Amino acid sequence: MYVKLEHIYKNFGGFRASDDVSFSIEKGKLTGLLGPSGSGKTTILRMIAGLEQPDAGDIIIDGVRVNDLPASQRGIGFVFQNYALFRYMTVFDNIAFGLEVQKKDKKFIKERVQELIRLIGLEGMEKRYPHQLSGGQKQRVAFARALAPNPHLLLLDEPFAAIDAKVRKELRSWLRETINKVGITSIFVTHDQDEAIEVADEIIITHQGRVEQKGSPAAIYKNPTTPFAAQFIGQSLILDDYTKLHGFDKTGTYTQAVIRPEFIQLARPGKHLYQNAAEDGIVEDVFFRGNSLEVRVNVKGMRLVAHCSLEEEAFQPDDPVSVLIYRLFLYNHDQVQLVENRMLEDKNPVFI
Amino acid sequence: MKQKLVSSLLIILGAVFIAVMLIVPLCTVLAYALRQGWETFASAIRDPYAIKALRLTLLAAVVTVALNTVFGVFSSWAISKFRFKGRQFLTTLIDIPFAISPVIAGLVFVLVFGRIGWAYSFLQAHHLKVVFAVPGIILATIFVTLPFVSRELIPLMQAQGNEEEEAAALMGAGGFKIYRKITLPHIKWGLLYGIILCTARAMGEFGAVSVVSGHLRGKTNTLPLHIEILFNEFHLTAAFAVSSILVVIAIMILILRNIVEYKGKKAGSEDVR
Ligand SMILES: Nc1ncnc2c1ncn2[C@@H]1O[C@H](COP(=O)(O)OP(=O)(O)OP(=O)(O)O)[C@@H](O)[C@H]1O
Ligand SMILES: [Mg+2]
Numbered sequence: 001m002y003v004k005l006e007h008i009y010k011n012f013g014g015f016r017a018s019d020d021v022s023f024s025i026e027k028g029k030l031t032g033l034l035g036p037s038g039s040g041k042t043t044i045l046r047m048i049a050g051l052e053q054p055d056a057g058d059i060i061i062d063g064v065r066v067n068d069l070p071a072s073q074r075g076i077g078f079v080f081q082n083y084a085l086f087r088y089m090t091v092f093d094n095i096a097f098g099l100e101v102q103k104k105d106k107k108f109i110k111e112r113v114q115e116l117i118r119l120i121g122l123e124g125m126e127k128r129y130p131h132q133l134s135g136g137q138k139q140r141v142a143f144a145r146a147l148a149p150n151p152h153l154l155l156l157d158e159p160f161a162a163i164d165a166k167v168r169k170e171l172r173s174w175l176r177e178t179i180n181k182v183g184i185t186s187i188f189v190t191h192d193q194d195e196a197i198e199v200a201d202e203i204i205i206t207h208q209g210r211v212e213q214k215g216s217p218a219a220i221y222k223n224p225t226t227p228f229a230a231q232f233i234g235q236s237l238i239l240d241d242y243t244k245l246h247g248f249d250k251t252g253t254y255t256q257a258v259i260r261p262e263f264i265q266l267a268r269p270g271k272h273l274y275q276n277a278a279e280d281g282i283v284e285d286v287f288f289r290g291n292s293l294e295v296r297v298n299v300k301g302m303r304l305v306a307h308c309s310l311e312e313e314a315f316q317p318d319d320p321v322s323v324l325i326y327r328l329f330l331y332n333h334d335q336v337q338l339v340e341n342r343m344l345e346d347k348n349p350v351f352i
Numbered sequence: 353m354k355q356k357l358v359s360s361l362l363i364i365l366g367a368v369f370i371a372v373m374l375i376v377p378l379c380t381v382l383a384y385a386l387r388q389g390w391e392t393f394a395s396a397i398r399d400p401y402a403i404k405a406l407r408l409t410l411l412a413a414v415v416t417v418a419l420n421t422v423f424g425v426f427s428s429w430a431i432s433k434f435r436f437k438g439r440q441f442l443t444t445l446i447d448i449p450f451a452i453s454p455v456i457a458g459l460v461f462v463l464v465f466g467r468i469g470w471a472y473s474f475l476q477a478h479h480l481k482v483v484f485a486v487p488g489i490i491l492a493t494i495f496v497t498l499p500f501v502s503r504e505l506i507p508l509m510q511a512q513g514n515e516e517e518e519a520a521a522l523m524g525a526g527g528f529k530i531y532r533k534i535t536l537p538h539i540k541w542g543l544l545y546g547i548i549l550c551t552a553r554a555m556g557e558f559g560a561v562s563v564v565s566g567h568l569r570g571k572t573n574t575l576p577l578h579i580e581i582l583f584n585e586f587h588l589t590a591a592f593a594v595s596s597i598l599v600v601i602a603i604m605i606l607i608l609r610n611i612v613e614y615k616g617k618k619a620g621s622e623d624v625r
Contacts, residue, residue, distance in 0.1 A: 051518050072524045084515035088537035097533075098523035149523055 002027040002185050003048065003153065008057035010043055010209075017043040018054065019209035025187065025202070030179055032200030033189045036232070040209040041189040042081070045155050048187070050074050061153065077146030077184075079156040083138045085130040091117070091141050092126040098149035116144040119178065136167045143175070147182065154179070156188035160195065172199050193233055197221065205229050223338070227331035234260045237305060242328055244300050247277050247343035254330035254337065264306040265324045266295060266315065277343030278324040283315045299323050381599055385592035396590035397597065404570045405578035406597065408486065412561075412574060413554040416493045420550055424501025425543070429535070431502075432509035433517065443506070449498045457495045458563025461488055484566030489574060492560035497553045504546030508539050541616030548612060552605045556598065 003025040010018035017040045025031050033041045046052040048059060050071030059066050066074055086094050095116055099109045117123055120140035130138060139159060146154060159175065160168045176199050179186050190196050196203050197217040205212040205220065205228070213220060213229045224230035231238060242257035243250050265272075272278040281299040288294075293308040295315050304323065308315065315321060327340045386393055396402065430436075431443055449457065465471050465482035475482060482488045512535075520530045558576040565572040567581065575598055582591035 049522060051522070071518070072521050072526075074522075076522060078519065078522050080515050080519060082515070084513075084519045086516055086520070086534055088534075097520065097525070101520075101524045101529065145519075145523075 002062060003187070004058075004060040005044070005048070006058045006060070008044075008047065008054045008059070010040075010047060010052065010054050016209050018047070021057070021206075021209070021211055023204055023211055023214050025185065027185050028183060029201045030176070030186045030188070030199065031202045031204060032196035033187060033204050033206060034193060034196040034200075035191060035206030035212075037191055039206040041191075041206055042157055043209075044206070045078075045157055045187065045189055048153075049076050049078050049155055051078075075149075075151050075153070077149070077151035077154040079139075079142045079146050079154070079159055081157040081161060081189075083130075083142040083162075085138055085141055085145070087130050090127050090129055091122065091133070094130070094141055095144045095148050097145065102149060112148060116148055119147075119181075120144045135163045136171055139163060139171060143178075147184070152185065154184050154186040156186065158189050158191070160190070160192075168195075175199065205232065207232070224329065224336055227333065227336055230258045230329040230331055230336045234262075235305065236260050236329075237303075239302055239328070241302075242330065244302070245325055245328075246279055247325070247341035248328060248339065249342065251330055251337070251339060253332045254335075255332055256330070258329040258331065259304060259325065261294070261305050261307045263326050263328065264304060265326070266297065266306050266308055267322045267324070269320050269322045272322045272324050274324060274344055275322070277341055278322045281321050281323045283317055283319045283321050285317060286315055295321075297321055297323055378599055381592050381595050385589065385596045387592075388589050392589055393593045393596075396587075396593035399590070401570050401573065402575075402578060402590075402594050402597075405573045405575045405594075408489070408573065409555055409575040411486070412490050412493045413551055415490050416497055416554045417547055417550050419494055420497055421501050421543070421547055423498070424503075424505060424546060428502040428505035428509055429531075432506055433514060446499050446502055449496050454492075454496050454557065454559030455563055458492050458560035461491055461495075461560075461564050483564050484568065484572060486572065488564035489561050489572060492564045493554050493557050496557050496560050497550045500550035500553060501543065501546035504542045504549070505539055508542045509535070512538050541612060541619055544612045545609065545616060548605055548609045552602060552609075555601060 005024070006022050008018050008021040009016070019040075021040075021044060033044060035041050043052060047054050048061075050066065050069065054067070061074070061076075086097065089097070092113055095113045096109050099112060104112075113126075117126060120143060122137060122140060122144075125133070125137070130141070133141065139162075143156075143159070146156075156175075160171055163171060172195060188199070197220075200217060202214065203217055203220050204214045205226075207228045212226045212232075213224065215223075220229065221233055224233060230236065236258045237260070239245075239257040239259055242248050248257075267278070269280065279299045281297040281304070283295060284298050284303065285296040286293055287296075289307070291310070293310060293314060295306050295308050297304050297306060304325075306323070325341055326344065327338060330337050330339055385396075427442070427446060431439055462483050463469050465475060465488065467483075469483075471482075480487075482491065516534050517530050520534055525533070556576060557574075558580075561574055562577060562580075565574065565577055567573060567577055569578075569581070573581065575594060579591050579594050579598075582588075582594060
């Protein structure tokens with residue numbers, strides 16, 4: 001394991017920003033720290049970088065405990081949330097700064113900076129100052145500046161937060177490709193799950209200063225292991241009384257359930273294959289979502305959200321609708337379990 | 353229409369007020385100084401005591417500004433870039449000289465270093481003289497002008513935040529390099545502005561200096577004190593002539609201040625864009 005955090009605690013005044021944080025990251029991987037605002041993502045990143053000291057616990061990078069190593073000697077590249085470019089230096093000088101500190105010779109610096117400027121596609125803008133750049137360009141300069149001294153670990157704090165949606169998508173794939181090209185172990189922070197799922201090899205979900213779950217995007221999506229992860233990932237809705245739904249009985253101590261649009265199939269009344277497993281509902285609203293329709297239906301007083309293909313005849317508000325629910329995540333205060341609709345299983349003649 | 357009336361009324365009111373309260377008195381100083389012709393004016397200025405007073409004023413100003421600049425830079429650095437216990441308290445302490453009367457500041461020094469002060473025997477033993485001597489004047493001036501530089505710098509440095517410095521530190525830069533390359537370019541206009549204000553105040557300081565100086569002609573008289581003495585002795589023309597030196601210096605400082613402010617604003621608006 002390349003980066004390892006072991007039982008890290010960090011308090012700010014009386015506030016616990018990191019609460020027994022432990023995880024490890026493999027060399028060469030791109031890891032996403034995903035969590036709601038205030039869940040302690042930046043704090044974790046800053047402790048790894050050495051900009052903040054943990055109150056307890058060990059940080060190990062490449063087999064060496066770095067707790068007592070000052071930030072300047074850790075050899076870590078850091079991209080700040082709002083870039084923190086040196087505003088009185090040109091693009092060239094910004095990128096060259098780390099190399100100048102290392103007292104590299106002029107010719108080398110020039111070549112390396114040119115190489116990085118090519119990498120970020122900003123040829124011809126070397127002489128500009130940060131205030132003469134767009135958000136996306138600043139982002140790229142910040143990235144190049146962090147890469148210039150050849151760090152062995154790159155940390156990025158919400159690298160796309162301040163960039164508009166379209167450019168953000170482009171930058172995401174650009175970053176993914178560039179990091180692969182350079183082959184550097186990287187950790188980035190985000191509170192946007194689409195971003196994490198799209199970009200990261202591995203996701204670490206944080207919540208209230210704790211690590212909730214760590215795994216590949218697919219695993220996190222399919223098998224949330226904590227109630228928070230189940231609610232946080234996907235377009236999840238919480239149901240307080242899932243036992244009202246056909247095919248779902250009270251199970252163990254599970255009091256609530258999480259449902260996602262992809263767990264639901266809508267059909268015209270009477271058209272479902274498993275008619276007896278379906279619920280009757282009323283369409284409340286229909287929204288166009290570009291590549292699909294989002295339909296809000298009311299089932300026994302519960303409001304559910306489902307997606308429909310554009311190919312089918314569109315539902316209208318107040319249409320009666322047949323709602324089939326395949327599965328739910330049931331949870332109590334510390335466990336989650338996936339349950340399938342019992343009525344669907346009953347159709348299956350195989351009993352054990 | 354009505355709005356225009358109001359605005360021109362306000363402008364006229366402001367202009368009249370400034371004219372009556374500032375410009376007329378200043379012109380009077382110059383006019384009065386030159387009342388008995390250039391010769392009297394020149395001899396008042398060339399008076400050896402006046403020149404000694406000017407020298408002392410400049411000396412006190414230079415030493416004060418130098419020390420207060422160093423102190424201001426360090427204290428604002430500490431206050432804006434580090435979190436430590438008593439930070440708020442220190443910020444308040446720095447403002448004390450603005451809040452209390454300069455006379456009290458002067459008395460404090462007399463009480464500490466004077467004949468009745470607790471440091472007196474120590475100073476006596478080492479043949480040092482503070483009160484009624486140049487060191488006392490400098491100390492009093494430092495006290496009174498202490499907040500000017502840090503007052504300018506603290507908001508600037510707080511607004512810049514720590515991240516640029518952190519970014520530089522992560523790349524291995526040392527404290528001095530960070531200061532020179534990142535902090536200084538950001539604060540330089542504010543620093544200059546603070547220094548100018550500090551200079552202006554240091555040259556004009558009267559109250560605190562008056563208490564500690566002892567008014568020894570040719571020894572511990574600064575220009576403002578010299579003017580007071582001339583005035584009290586009914587040498588009105590001479591008093592106004594010497595005053596005009598201070599007025600001219602003040603005007604030069606104001607012009608400098610405006611240039612710095614203008615340049616600083618220009619640099620500032622470029623950051624924002
Ligand atoms: N220097 C500090 N002093 C006091 N409290 C702090 C400090 N830094 C962070 N905190 C607190 O610690 C908690 C976690 O902060 P952190 O910045 O790590 O959150 P985050 O997950 O990065 O949030 P965001 O997505 O909004 O950036 C927050 O509640 C914050 O108020
Ligand atoms: Mg953050």
